[in-house]
Amino acid sequence: MSNEVLHAHAEAITVHGDHHEHHHQETFISKYVFSQDHKMIAKQFLITGMVWAVLGGLMSVLFRLQLGYPDAHFTWLEDILGKWWVKDGRITPEAYYALVTTHGTVLVFFVLTAGLSGTFANFLIPLQIGARDMASPFMNMLSYWFFFTASIVMISSMFVETGPFSGGWTAYPPLSALGSASPGSKTGMDLWLIAMALFVVSSLLGGLNYIATVLNMRTKGMSMTRLPLTIWALFFTAVLGVLSFPVLFSGFILLIFDRNFGTSFYLSDIYVNGVGALQNEGGSAILYQHLFWFLGHPEVYIILLPAMGMVSEILSTNARKPIFGYMAMVGSMFAIAVLAFLVWAHHMFVTGLNPFLGSVFVLLTLLIAVPSAIKVFNWLTTLWKGNIRFTPGMLFAIGFVSLFISGGLTGIYVGNSALDIHLHDTYFVIAHFHIVMGVASMFGMFAGIYHWFPKMYGRYLNNTLAYIHFWVTLVGAYLIFWPMHYEGLAGMPRRYYDYSTWESFKQFADLNRFISIVAMIVFATQILFLFNFFYSIFKGRIVTKQNPWNSNTLEWTTPIRPGHGNWPGEIPEVHRWAYDYGKDGKEFIPQTTPVGAEESQH
């Protein structure tokens, strides 16, 4: 019954699609700027995300310069950046904190949320479920342009007189609420809030669209249990975003009120040096932290799940072997999505939270390690007895699993409140979340880019550059973040501009310099990737095979350079799951192949 409905639906779209191709004259504006084609919007998200990744990465290089060389004077930096940022050849504390804050905000939201799920949800959902486009292409377009506007506002905050916001990406009040407590909390914070509000709108428009598309627009035969794991992951990601971003937004609204309209949601009993006692009483600074982390923790999985999904798909395709435990993979993603909402207060163990409440969050937090463990073992079993092709995408997928293990295991330390009470807000935490969420998701994103680049642009990326990119980045990531665990075990706090006056932490000066040098090398290697990316769009080897990786999923049944509408004729029908690799002695069996009479059951 439902299949018939779907079929009818698919046909209706087909008719529309044909109509579309015959009559629509595309101009430059409608094709490249205000495009409603999901593939073009995906590329817009990707390239904007890449611009932000470069800016965010560059910021980290700048503040690593300060951490690695606290005594050096880089006078040339002053010429480039100006006096507010660099004074006497040293990055100023205001600039340092602005860089740290913007680096965090931009990488978490603009790169690993918009750049990652914006790109791949847009690109892959219609192509892999067999749809002509998103449920609402117009909303999709708006989603990008809200993101673009958010980007412009965020960039503009770098140029205001009092400097960009500098209170950390979590923007805890009262610091973020009081311009008198920190210059960055003046105009810079207003712009930060506007940019984030626009970003939330973008994210909601996108997320609702992804959910609607996955639920309603699957082609005939594409039941939910036949969806590739990428789509499941992107679907859960969208659900997480739609349920948690509004809470963040409400937190921001209250902050805007406290900042501008004299309310006291977060403020109480405050005496600011040089200003005096404020009138606000009765608010709770901790309330903001609850609202923030109610998004903040699901956000971690918003970043991680798409990478997990793509890695599952890429590992299976290139191991030439079905993903092990498809239903367990879906189930564990579902468990992660549910638990993601129930663990937020583990970021707040040392805020004075009721210890009993803390205990409940310890239990729920460590519970989330179970589905994560299932995923890791399933990936390992997928590789076991496979026939592995090390395409660049595959390399990054393997790198992802390695990083996810390393960073995931340290989650067991910081998720256990009795250890967190020592490790909280130290470099241990920096190491933990950069490995598991930052670098691992970045690897997932690279894996996705390398794997689907031929579908996006009809050309290949250069392999040699890709191999260099992968190995240097993997080794570099470990060299940067592994030793940071040791700094954390010495209690070295985060977000310090200079450690040289601290008897407890100054023994790491050499190590900090080493980390900074590696960070610069890794950043330079990313430039190599960027060059490879943009060069290959125009000059890369041309794809001549419709299905270059011999993959099962639907996107490889479209023409090499699909137009708006994806399939020129009818949308193909699906007869099986996406992971029939090496079944019955056949190399691979695409989803569109009907199940044969002789075929074995699994």
Add this chain to the structure above:
Amino acid sequence: MTLYLSIAVIVLIYLVIFQISKASEYVAILKGEEQSRKNNNKINGFLMVGFLIAGLFGVWYCNHILFDKTLLAHDAASVQGEKVDSMLKWTIAITGIVFIITQTLLFWFSYKYQEKENRKVFYFPHSNKLELLWTVVPAIVLTGLVIFGLRNWLYFTGDAPNNAMVVEVTGKQFGWIFRYPGKDGILGKKYYKVIDPASNSLGLVWSDSAELNLKDDPATHDDIVTEQVMYVVKGKPVKLIIGSRDVVHDVGLSQFRLKMDAVPGIPTTMWFTPKYTTEEMKQITKNDNFQYEISCDQMCGNGHYSMKGVIQVVTQEEFDEWMAKQKPYYYAAFPNKDPDNLPLPAIDSISTKPAPIVITTASDKSTIVKK
């Protein structure tokens, strides 16, 4: 000049890498793409196992050179810290084993099952037994860690022993203010609107104010207030009542392995028992400059990195001696009330009745003023 030179060298390196990569692509086309793909596959397969070996060696080497710089190299300086350390060691052991096994499997499988001409892959889509195995085993191990952790957590966050001395710690941009309850053992009331940075940095309520509806609290009159350095006694539990005057700070005590946020308007508490005096720690750490430092661990503004406090852990005698020298903060604000400034008989009447330092746990109510 060196700047331009370095830029030139960097650009050159990029160009060389790019040319090699481009050339290798042409070579691949000449040699046959399939052949060069297989060669690359072998190289990457080899690098996988190479990375595994180099990585495991790196893990050992990193520990070798950095372990002595961490706090684990010597004992924790508090009774609570010992428990953190022992839990940390167990967690490192368990996660370490899992880490080595899974990373080895990952890179070893990658190497071993790299593409070979005639290899038939094993079609293995699922196995309920295996999945059950790696659901149940991690769940059991984690349950152990949770129980271990929660027992410590409830001990750390539980009530301080009755003999604990009480010190109030207040964070401000960018420093720390400490308050001792004085002879009466009670921390007097405070209210942030009467803060005066010159004479009343905590806003102690020691005079009447009809406008603010405040009544002079005599308990404030003997409170001792110090800045930057806090004295505590070796072997005696100390309970900190933590607050903030402006934004969120955090009392980070790395040698004691504890920390707690300082939140404006919401007092928090933390207690610990120091095991070694500062002098003893100088011996243990073989560092003559050793200090117990209080680091602010919560982003609090542009001076965050300089927000340092010092804890002096001393013996009871040294503490008593130090305390005897401290004058109530009240007298700094009201010099005419200071017995030292009064005629002689008054001094006698006070000095003949030396009250012992009674320290009781101040109830939280006395530290906050409700209007």
